[in-house]
Amino acid sequence: MPRFGMVIDTKKCVGCMDCVVACQTENDVPQGFAKDWLVTEVTGTFPDLSMEIRSERCHQCDNPPCVYVCPTGASHIEDWGKTVQITEDKCIGCKACLAACPYGARFTHPDGYADKCTFCIHRVKEDLDPACVSVCPTHCMHFGDLDDAESPVNKLLNSRESHVVLPEAGTKPRVHYLK
Amino acid sequence: MSPVEITTSRLNQHVDPVLTVWAWEIPVYLFVGGLIAGMMIIAGLNMLRLAKGERSEDFNSVQSPILGFLLLNIGMVALFLDLSYKLHVYRLFMAFKPLSPMSWGSWILILVYPVLISSSLIRLPQAWPWLGERIPIVQRLSEALTTRTRVIKILGYANVVLGICLGIYTGILLSTMVARPLWNSAILGPLFLVSGLSTAAAAIHLVSSITPGSPSPSGFLGGALAALVQPLGANPPGPGTQNSLVRADQIFLSVELVLIGLLLVGLLSGSASQVAAVDILMSGKYAVLLWAGVIALGILTPLLLQALQLSDRIRHTIIPAILVLAGGLALRWVVVGAGHASRMVAAGGM
Ligand code: SF4
Ligand code: SF4
Numbered sequence: 053m054p055r056f057g058m059v060i061d062t063k064k065c066v067g068c069m070d071c072v073v074a075c076q077t078e079n080d081v082p083q084g085f086a087k088d089w090l091v092t093e094v095t096g097t098f099p100d101l102s103m104e105i106r107s108e109r110c111h112q113c114d115n116p117p118c119v120y121v122c123p124t125g126a127s128h129i130e131d132w133g134k135t136v137q138i139t140e141d142k143c144i145g146c147k148a149c150l151a152a153c154p155y156g157a158r159f160t161h162p163d164g165y166a167d168k169c170t171f172c173i174h175r176v177k178e179d180l181d182p183a184c185v186s187v188c189p190t191h192c193m194h195f196g197d198l199d200d201a202e203s204p205v206n207k208l209l210n211s212r213e214s215h216v217v218l219p220e221a222g223t224k225p226r227v228h229y230l231k
Numbered sequence: 232m233s234p235v236e237i238t239t240s241r242l243n244q245h246v247d248p249v250l251t252v253w254a255w256e257i258p259v260y261l262f263v264g265g266l267i268a269g270m271m272i273i274a275g276l277n278m279l280r281l282a283k284g285e286r287s288e289d290f291n292s293v294q295s296p297i298l299g300f301l302l303l304n305i306g307m308v309a310l311f312l313d314l315s316y317k318l319h320v321y322r323l324f325m326a327f328k329p330l331s332p333m334s335w336g337s338w339i340l341i342l343v344y345p346v347l348i349s350s351s352l353i354r355l356p357q358a359w360p361w362l363g364e365r366i367p368i369v370q371r372l373s374e375a376l377t378t379r380t381r382v383i384k385i386l387g388y389a390n391v392v393l394g395i396c397l398g399i400y401t402g403i404l405l406s407t408m409v410a411r412p413l414w415n416s417a418i419l420g421p422l423f424l425v426s427g428l429s430t431a432a433a434a435i436h437l438v439s440s441i442t443p444g445s446p447s448p449s450g451f452l453g454g455a456l457a458a459l460v461q462p463l464g465a466n467p468p469g470p471g472t473q474n475s476l477v478r479a480d481q482i483f484l485s486v487e488l489v490l491i492g493l494l495l496v497g498l499l500s501g502s503a504s505q506v507a508a509v510d511i512l513m514s515g516k517y518a519v520l521l522w523a524g525v526i527a528l529g530i531l532t533p534l535l536l537q538a539l540q541l542s543d544r545i546r547h548t549i550i551p552a553i554l555v556l557a558g559g560l561a562l563r564w565v566v567v568g569a570g571h572a573s574r575m576v577a578a579g580g581m
Contacts (some may be wrong), residue, residue, distance in 0.1 A: 068239065089241030096235065117409050123334035124322040145315030147245075147252040148333050153532050154575045155409035156250070159243040164316035174534075220502070221575050223411055 054197035055114075055134040056171055057226035058185070059214070060107055064192035067092065067105040071184035071193065075109075077181035078143055078172060082162050087169040088184055095114045101210040104229070107184065107193065109169040111217065111225030112136055118149035118158065127166070140165045154221040171195075183200060240402050250411075252569045258315035258563040260403045262430070263306035265423050267343070268398030268432025270295045270302075273479075274350060274388025282384035294358055295435055296390075303347060305339070332404040339396050346389045350374055353383070359454040386439065398424035406572060407573035412504035413511065413573035416497050419566070422490040430481035430559035433533075433552040436476045440549050470479050473547060479557060490527065508573035517569040520561055529558015 057098050067090055068103045075081060089110035089151065096102050119127045124181035126142035127149050136181070138149075150158045150166060163165040172182035176195075185193040196205035205228075213231045245251050274295045280465050314320055324341070330335035356363025363370040376382055391401045402420035409415060495512070498505040512521050533551035 076385070081322075085243050086241050089239055091237060091239045093244045093540070094236040101235065108241075117407075120330040121333065121407065123326070123328055123331045123337060124319075125326045126322070139274070142319070143316050143318070144319045144322050146313070147315065148331070148408075149247065150252045150403075151250060152410055155290065156243070156246045156574075159246050164314075165319075169414050177313060184574060203410055218577055220504075220577075225411070 053132060053134070053201075055199040055226070056176065056195065057112065057198040057205060057228065058171075058182075058229060059194045059196075059208045059228045061194075061212075061230045062104045062106055063206075064190040065105045065107060065228065066190055067191060068155065070187050070189060071107045072081035074183040074187040075169070075172075078175070079170070085121075085159050085161075085165070085167075103135040104231075106217070107188075107228055108155070108157075108217065109156055109227065110153075110171075110186070111223065111227045112169075112171055114226060115222060116220075117152040117154070117223060121148040121152040123148065129172070133171070133176065135171050135172060137170060137173065138166055138168065154218050156224060233476050249574070253571065255311060256309040258560065258567045259421065260306045260313070261563040261567065262560045263309065264401045265398055265563070266304065266425025266430045266434060266556075267302050267347075267427075268394045268396075268401075268424065269400040269427035269429070270299045270396070270435065271347070271390040271394030272428060273431055273435065275387045275392075275394060277468075278350070278387030278390060279352075281378045282387060284380075294351075294354040295431075295438075296353075297355060298434070298438060299345045299360065300344075302350055303340070303343060305579075312547045319558055324575050325402045332400055332407055336400050338406060339400060341392065343393050343397060346386065346393055347377070350386050350390060353386075361451045361454040364454050365572075372524075376465040395424065398427040401427075405566065409568075410575060410577060411570045411573050412502065412510075413498065413506060413508035413570040414566070415501070416494050418490055418494040418497060422487065422494060423563075425483055425487045425490060426559050426562055426572075429480055429487055431482060432555050433479035433555035433559075434557070436450060436473065436480070437549050437556070440473070441551075474541060477541060477547075477551075480535060480551075481537050481541075484534050484555065488526070488530050503575070504575045507576050508569075511569045511572050512565070517565050517572070521565045521569075523559050526553055526563035529561055530555075533558070 068095050068112055072086060072088055072090065076086070080086060081087050088107060090163060091106045092103060092106050093106070094103050095099055097197075112135050116127075117128065119129060119136060121144060124142045125142070126139045128137060128139065130137050141217060145160060145164045146165065147160060147166070150160065158166050158168040172180075175182060185195045194205050194208060196203040198205060200206065208230065209228055214228045216225045216228055218225075239247075241247055246371070311317065311320060323337040326334065327338060352369065352373050353376050356371075356373045365375070376386075399420040401421035405411070406416055406419040407415040495509060498509045499573070511517055534552045536545070536551040539545045
C-alpha cells in the first residue's frame with residue numbers, strides 16, 4: 053500500500069503562486085482561504101543571506117496531532133495512501149484540529165467543517181498528480197510513494213539534501229523540501 | 232542559521248496572523264466545568280460523611296448539585312455555541328476516541344448528568360417544597376435516597392471520581408496540543424482542578440451567604456430560586472461551616488499559586504517554543520490579566536481578606552468569594568487566549 057508524500061525543489065521554485073491558484077480552482081476553495089500557500093524565508097547574517105521559497109500545505113504528517121485530538125473520528129488517516137483526510141459529515145466544527153496543527157494548515161470552511169489540503173486524493177485515485185504539482189511551470193514539485201524505494205520522489209530525496217518544516221514538532225511531515 | 236525574515240502568502244481567517252479559533256465560549260465552559268467539578272468533589276466528600284451518619288445540617292454543599300446541574304447546562308450551551316457545525320453535534324456521541332481528551336470530555340459530561348440529577352434529589356424536595364408537594368415521586372425518590380446510606384455512599388464516590396475527571400480533563404484537553412507551546416504542560420490538568428476547587432468553595436460560600444437568616448421562599452419560582460442560591464435549604468449556614476469553607480479555599484488558592492509558579496518555571500526551562508511562549512504572559516494584555524487579574528486580585532487579595540476574616544479582624548463578606556470566582560474565570564481566559572497566541576518556533580531555521 054502506498055504512503056504518499058511530496059518532494060519540492062526549493063532551488064527551482066520561483067514563487068509564482070500557480071500552485072495556489074490551481075488548488076483554489078481544483079478544490080473550489082472558498083474566497084479568503086488557502087489550502088496551500090507560499091512561504092519565503094530569509095536566513096543568515098548580512099551579507100551571507102540565503103532565501104528559500106516554499107510551497108506549503110498540510111504536511112500529511114505520519115504522526116498527525118490533528119487526527120489524535122479529533123473527538124469524532126472525522127479527521128482520520130486513510131488506509132490507501134496514508135493521507136490525512138476529513139469526513140465532513142462527521143465533523144462537528146470543534147476546531148481542536150485547527151489548534152493542534154503546528155503548521156496552521158487547517159481552517160474552518162464557511163459551511164462549518166474543518167478543511168485543508170487533501171493531496172488532491174480524488175485526482176490521485178485517477179492516477180493524476182495533485183493540481184498544484186501538475187501546474188507548476190518549473191516542475192519543482194514531485195508527488196509519489198515514499199514507501200517505494202524506486203519511486204522518483206525517493207530517488208530525489210536520496211540524491212539531494214532536504215529538510216522538513218518544524219521537525220521539532222514531532223509530527224513527521226511528509227512534504228520534503230530539497231535544499 | 233536563524234531566520235531573518237519569514238513571509239507567507241497565507242491569510243486564513245482565525246488562523247493568521249495568530250490562531251483565534253475559540254472565543255468566549257471555551258474559557259467560559261472551562262471555568263464552569265472546573266466549578267462544577269470542584270462542587271462535585273466537595274459535595275461528594277460531604278455525602279460520604281453523611282453516609283457515615285454525621286449531622287447533615289452542617290454540610291452546606293450537599294445541595295450544590297442543584298446549582299451544579301444549572302451550571303452544567305450553561306456550560307453545555309457555551310460548548311454548543313462554539314461548534315461551527317452545530318447540527319452534527321450528535322457525532323460526539325457516536326464515537327469514543329481514546330486519544331482525544333475532547334472525546335473523553337463529552338462522555339464524562341454524559342456521566343455527570345445522572346450523577347448530578349440523583350445527587351440533587353437528596354435535598355430537592357426540602358429546598359423546593361413546591362416541587363415535592365406537586366410531584367410526589369420527587370419526594371419519594373428523595374426519601375428512598377436519604378434512607379439508604381449505601382446509595383448515598385455510592386453517589387458520594389461517584390461525585391468525587393467524576394469531579395476529579397471533569398476538573399483534570401479540561402486542562403489535559405489543552406495540554407495535549409503540541410502546536411501550542413504554552414499549553415504543553417502536565418501542570419495544566421492539576422492547575423485547572425485546584426482552581427475548580429477554589430472557585431467551588433467560593434461559590435458555595437457565596438450562595439450560602441446570600442440569604443442568611445431569612446426563611447427561604449417555597450412557592451414555584453421562589454422555591455426554585457431558593458434551591459439554587461441557598462445550598463443549606465431553609466437554614467443559614469453556621470459560622471463554623473462558613474469558616475471551614477474559607478479555610479478550604481485558602482488551601483486551594485495557595486496550591487493554585489504554587490502550580491502557576493511551577494507552570495511558568497516548567498515553561499521557562501522547556502523548549503525554545505515554550506520559552507518564547509512565556510513572553511506572551513510577561514507583556515501585553517495577557518500579562519495584565521494574569522498578574523493583576525488572576526494573581527493579585529484573584530488569589531493574593533482573597534487570601535489576605537480571608538486570613539483577616541478568620542482571625543476576626545474584619546467582618547465576613549462575600550468579596551473574597553467574588554474575587555476568587557472572577558480570578559478563576561480570568562485564569563481560563565488567560566490560558567486559552569495566550570495559548571492561542573503561542574506557536575512553535577523553528578529551532579534552527581532552514
Ligand atoms: S500538517 Fe497539520 S493538518 Fe496536516 S497532517 Fe500535519 S498536523 Fe494534520
Ligand atoms: S473540527 Fe472537525 S475534524 Fe477538527 S477535530 Fe473537531 S470534529 Fe475533528
